[in-house]
Amino acid sequence: MTATIAWKNIWRNHKRSLVVITAVTLGIISGVLLIGILEGWSKQRLQDAIYNEVSHIQIHQADFMNNEEINLTVRQPDNLIRVIDSLPGVTGWVKRTRIVSMISTPWAASGANLYGINPEAEKLVSHINQKIVPRGGRYLDAGSPSDMLISDKTAEILKLKQFIIADSTLDKLRMAKVPESLLAKLEPLKEKRFRSPVDFRNALRKAFSKKELDRYGAILMDQALDYRLRNKVQVTFSDREGNPVQGIFRVCGIYKTTNTSFDQSTLFVNADALAALYGASETLTHEIAILLNDTKDAGATAEKLIPVSTGNSVMTWKELAPDAAMMSDYMLVYYFIFIGIIMLALAFGIINTMLMAILERTKELGMLMAIGMNHRKVFSMIMLETLYLTLAGAVTGMVTGWMLAALLGRTGIHFTSWGEGFEAIGFAAKVYPVVTPAFLLITTLMVIVTAVIASIWPARKALKLNPVEALRTE
Amino acid sequence: MKVLELKNVNKIYNSSEVKVNAVNEVSLAFEEAEFAAIVGPSGSGKTTLLNLIGGLDTPTSGEIIIAGTDLSQLKPSQLIDFRLKNIGFVFQSYNLIPVLTARENVEFIMTLQQWPEKERNERTEELLKAVGLGDRMNSRPSKLSGGQQQRVAVARALASRPKFVLADEPTANLDSKSAATLLEIMEKLNREQKITFIFSTHDPRVVKMARRVITLEDGRVISDELR
Numbered sequence: 123m124t125a126t127i128a129w130k131n132i133w134r135n136h137k138r139s140l141v142v143i144t145a146v147t148l149g150i151i152s153g154v155l156l157i158g159i160l161e162g163w164s165k166q167r168l169q170d171a172i173y174n175e176v177s178h179i180q181i182h183q184a185d186f187m188n189n190e191e192i193n194l195t196v197r198q199p200d201n202l203i204r205v206i207d208s209l210p211g212v213t214g215w216v217k218r219t220r221i222v223s224m225i226s227t228p229w230a231a232s233g234a235n236l237y238g239i240n241p242e243a244e245k246l247v248s249h250i251n252q253k254i255v256p257r258g259g260r261y262l263d264a265g266s267p268s269d270m271l272i273s274d275k276t277a278e279i280l281k282l283k284q285f286i287i288a289d290s291t292l293d294k295l296r297m298a299k300v301p302e303s304l305l306a307k308l309e310p311l312k313e314k315r316f317r318s319p320v321d322f323r324n325a326l327r328k329a330f331s332k333k334e335l336d337r338y339g340a341i342l343m344d345q346a347l348d349y350r351l352r353n354k355v356q357v358t359f360s361d362r363e364g365n366p367v368q369g370i371f372r373v374c375g376i377y378k379t380t381n382t383s384f385d386q387s388t389l390f391v392n393a394d395a396l397a398a399l400y401g402a403s404e405t406l407t408h409e410i411a412i413l414l415n416d417t418k419d420a421g422a423t424a425e426k427l428i429p430v431s432t433g434n435s436v437m438t439w440k441e442l443a444p445d446a447a448m449m450s451d452y453m454l455v456y457y458f459i460f461i462g463i464i465m466l467a468l469a470f471g472i473i474n475t476m477l478m479a480i481l482e483r484t485k486e487l488g489m490l491m492a493i494g495m496n497h498r499k500v501f502s503m504i505m506l507e508t509l510y511l512t513l514a515g516a517v518t519g520m521v522t523g524w525m526l527a528a529l530l531g532r533t534g535i536h537f538t539s540w541g542e543g544f545e546a547i548g549f550a551a552k553v554y555p556v557v558t559p560a561f562l563l564i565t566t567l568m569v570i571v572t573a574v575i576a577s578i579w580p581a582r583k584a585l586k587l588n589p590v591e592a593l594r595t596e
Numbered sequence: 597m598k599v600l601e602l603k604n605v606n607k608i609y610n611s612s613e614v615k616v617n618a619v620n621e622v623s624l625a626f627e628e629a630e631f632a633a634i635v636g637p638s639g640s641g642k643t644t645l646l647n648l649i650g651g652l653d654t655p656t657s658g659e660i661i662i663a664g665t666d667l668s669q670l671k672p673s674q675l676i677d678f679r680l681k682n683i684g685f686v687f688q689s690y691n692l693i694p695v696l697t698a699r700e701n702v703e704f705i706m707t708l709q710q711w712p713e714k715e716r717n718e719r720t721e722e723l724l725k726a727v728g729l730g731d732r733m734n735s736r737p738s739k740l741s742g743g744q745q746q747r748v749a750v751a752r753a754l755a756s757r758p759k760f761v762l763a764d765e766p767t768a769n770l771d772s773k774s775a776a777t778l779l780e781i782m783e784k785l786n787r788e789q790k791i792t793f794i795f796s797t798h799d800p801r802v803v804k805m806a807r808r809v810i811t812l813e814d815g816r817v818i819s820d821e822l823r
């Protein structure tokens with residue numbers, strides 16, 4: 123009956139209760155969305171790190187990661203592969219050659235890790251073949267030894283990413299419903315070659331108003347983009363004797379992951395073609411990458427590989443992509459921090475409301491204590507009132523937040539423009555919020571704890587009432 | 597059988613500059629099934645005395661013994677339970693829990709004592725019928741007249757079969773007709789259920805219905821007549 127009274131008491135002052143419930147609802151919605159975005163980001167980063175970059179486990183020669191020398195190849199690779207093949211839960215593995223090199227075009231140069239891979243085998247372990255950008259050519263072909271796959275970022279650095287307005291570009295823009303008045307303004311820019319996004323952007327900025335650019339800038343950039351595919355690039359590295367070796371490749375395709383720093387430092391060529399350059403009878407293996415069916419098994423599987431990896435080092439994705447690992451490890455801490463801050467702020471409102479409710483009901487509380495409602499029951503009545511009030515808001519907030527997150531999780535949230543509409547083109551960072559049951563559970567627990575703590579002060583105030591005096595008050 | 601005994605009870609308020617002897621050397625005894633009125637001018641100590649008897653307030657000196665228990669021997673938490681089991685209260689106003697219906701208000705006392713549901717229901721209905729509210733059991737207090745609310749309060753006071761019922765000016769906020777009805781109901785319940793009623797009042801018509809009249813003046817009992 124105490125519970126019924128408590129629930130009914132909340133609705134004695136509709137307005138005041140609704141204000142608190144709304145505040146809690148809004149607080150929880152923002153918490154759910156914020157955490158949902160963080161969680162989505164973390165999940166995405168984890169996926170990308172594992173499937174595009176580092177796989178679950180990598181094995182190198184023990185010194186290789188400190189000192190990436192061409193001679194530091196994996197010890198006894200065939201033996202290792204036999205063991206890996208016998209392990210359960212392995213989706214696939216690949217052997218890679220990995221050499222630090224200089225890459226240059228007539229216009230620019232840069233340093234990067236040059237990977238020699240077997241294009242077909244690589245597909246078992248990495249999704250890089252699915253990351254070819256639109257109009258960015260194709261993935262490596264084992265039958266085409268001059269092929270090199272570079273990233274969009276590398277293309278930009280090497281000035282292989284250019285912007286040209288051709289007649290075909292105008293046609294495409296027309297199809298995309300860009301107004302004719304705008305297209306007319308593009309005429310003077312026609313057939314001019316812009317070697318960097320910055321140059322092209324500056325030219326557009328002169329020709330168009332800010333409003334027009336906000337609206338159409340991204341599509342203009344997109345349609346005018348023209349990678350210089352089949353362009354020759356030169357790589358330079360040291361062979362096993364320390365002598366410089368040079369090789370010429372042609373850009374066959376452009377890929378792009380969500381991690382620019384990975385993109386910038388990673389080039390792919392056919393392993394055999396690379397071997398021909400450093401002049402070995404067989405391809406060198408600097409790296410073995412293993413993909414598992416389940417990310418959770420990475421640690422256990424690595425443990426099994428360590429005993430058979432003398433002279434090598436076995437690393438899991440947690441060591442190889444510490445940023446992704448930290449993010450997912452700390453999600454639980456973020457839950458507590460964010461929800462904690464929100465609940466702390468709300469607690470003051472809740473306490474204030476309950477104190478007001480107690481003050482208004484002084485006489486009634488005096489009567490209840492006089493007729494024999496004991497302290498424990500009075501206390502639990504007030505605690506339940508606080509709990510109901512807070513939970514009503516929290517449940518509404520969690521349901522709404524969860525639905526919003528689910529909706530946004532389908533469409534994704536675009537974080538493109540921090541400044542001008544298209545300024546950050548190429549940074550099409552899309553986040554898909556994720557709300558986990560664990561988060562909702564922790565939120566519920568924290569809401570309950572907050573309500574219980576917030577009820578202590580008002581409840582104590584009620585218990586301090588002296589029935590005789592309370593009944594005497596007018 | 598004595599249900600209540602007061603021996604040399606004093607209550608002295610020392611609050612501000614003045615010292616008030618609100619209850620002064622009062623010794624009284626009440627038997628089962630009494631119907632007693634406490635009268636006296638304003639400030640004579642009626643409310644103070646009833647609060648002492650009801651265990652809501654503690655005397656400065658003297659003993660209050662209810663059904664063999666000396667109230668001063670009870671810890672505050674025990675006192676609350678003691679009140680719940682042994683004493684029924686009817687106040688001048690704010691008697692009822694506004695969010696509960698008449699029925700629930702009466703039931704509340706029994707719920708606090710964890711009576712089984714069936715007994716609770718039977719007793720609630722019996723009592724509400726006895727106070728003439730058999731047809732208003734599911735109304736909230738705000739939908740009842742002042743007199744009806746006081747009748748619900750009387751029903752509630754009797755719910756847990758207390759040793760006696762204390763009522764401090766139960767009719768003060770009622771018109772004379774409602775007051776008379778309330779008193780008639782109290783008197784009937786007192787006769788039928790043999791429960792002692794002790795009530796304070798200013799109203800001469802109410803006083804007339806009492807079978808015992810105790811008169812206070814400046815905290816002293818100046819007369820105590822049986823009729």
Ligand SMILES: Nc1ncnc2c1ncn2[C@@H]1O[C@H](COP(=O)(O)OP(=O)(O)OP(=O)(O)O)[C@@H](O)[C@H]1O
Nearest residue numbers: 609611616618636637638639640641642643644645
């Ligand atoms: N808490 C208190 N502090 C100080 N004095 C008090 C307190 N309560 C009551 N008194 C005094 O005690 C005396 C008795 O008061 P009490 O309320 O018992 O009188 P009463 O007979 O009920 O009066 P009324 O008919 O007006 O209700 C009064 O002089 C009053 O001022």
Ligand SMILES: [Mg+2]
Nearest residue numbers: 642643644764
């Ligand atoms: Mg009084």
